Amino acid sequence: MQLKRVVVTGLGALTPIGNNLQEYWDGLVNGKSGAAPITYYDTEKHKTKFACEIKNFNVEDFIDRKEVRRLDKFAQYAIVASDEAIKDAGITLENVNKYRVGVIWGAGIGGLQTFQDEVMNYAAGDGTPRFNPFFIPKMIADIAPGHISMRNGYMGPNYTTVSACASSANALVDAFNYIRLGMCDVVVSGGSEAAVTIAGMGGFNSMQALSTRNDSPESASRPFDATRDGFVLGEGAGALVLEEYEHAKARGAKIYCEVGGGGLSSDAYHLTAPHPEGIGVIAVMENCLRDAGMKPEDVDHINTHGTSTPLGDVAELKAISAVFGEHAKDININSTKSMTGHLLGAAGAIEAIASILAMQNGIIPPTINHTVVDENIDPSLNLTLNKAQKREIKVAMSNTFGFGGHNACVLFKKIED
Structure with missing residues (x-):
């Protein structure tokens, strides 16, 4: 069977450093931190009092007020980002077959604010089970792609991937496969x-996963720095329109890049900690390269998972050295989580977008907040520290890993006719 070629024709972003694609990119290349004190609730009794929230955002500028009441924030964010990507791609029901347009979306948690509110309201009452009729439809993780498909009339495959922080990278790999196997022409992914809620922050704090650098939130996400003390929680959405190459050409679509390959693996090691030698990460990058038919020396740029945790950063860089050998020192490596924080299930999507825009613009966004060298990290690696670097990029790789040992890797390459 001849596999179809898959390209990216639309992008959309709603992030802590920019509420649309251009703002997001500007924030990345300028090394902007999205971390600030939390505004959503009183943090007085919380260990961590900051996060990377969406800022200066009024959802009613994008979605009807009546509809907003029926949507958890994670679904609101999905609609806003996907609207931008679909418009960017120029997709309309007149230039596609709606039965061959899918929506495959990632969410690690889903409607946490809705769940928290409903349970707390019940607990504050007299024990009578009075719940909002939209409680379940607002909360369930699959509802975001459901809303995207209903909003646009897409009748192809429609579901959510849930693999913790690897969820949206998993969604991209699935979307890639649906198209190259000939089952879809277009997939919005x-x-x-x-998850910046009392329950979300409290839960991650109890695991000692979050940074507690309350005196300097903007510098708290510091991947690869010796003084890193945990990740910074972020929120938002990223959307990509993936399309079969000939289909895109036939309708005269703008093409950002080609999807070269995707890889998946499992650590099979620990609930939350990576294998110290990065064995699962080695496997996922090798799987991705094999799927793309590429050699390690073909890769110019890697957007790492790079969460700013003591164990995770070291394990990932060890894995990169193991896979790429001497070529590792010639790769521009970065972690855009230093600016956006960790968007959990949305991380893979916004970081894939960052990789694509880096390729398109010939600029690697920096890993900000690095001040102290970690003796456990190979000093020959170019971690693109503190300042963006210009570079021609023909092949970029994006890594995303999740609690439970889920690993996903997506490779993008410059389009060649």
């Missing part, structure tokens, strides 16, 4: 998350 990506991910969204809105």
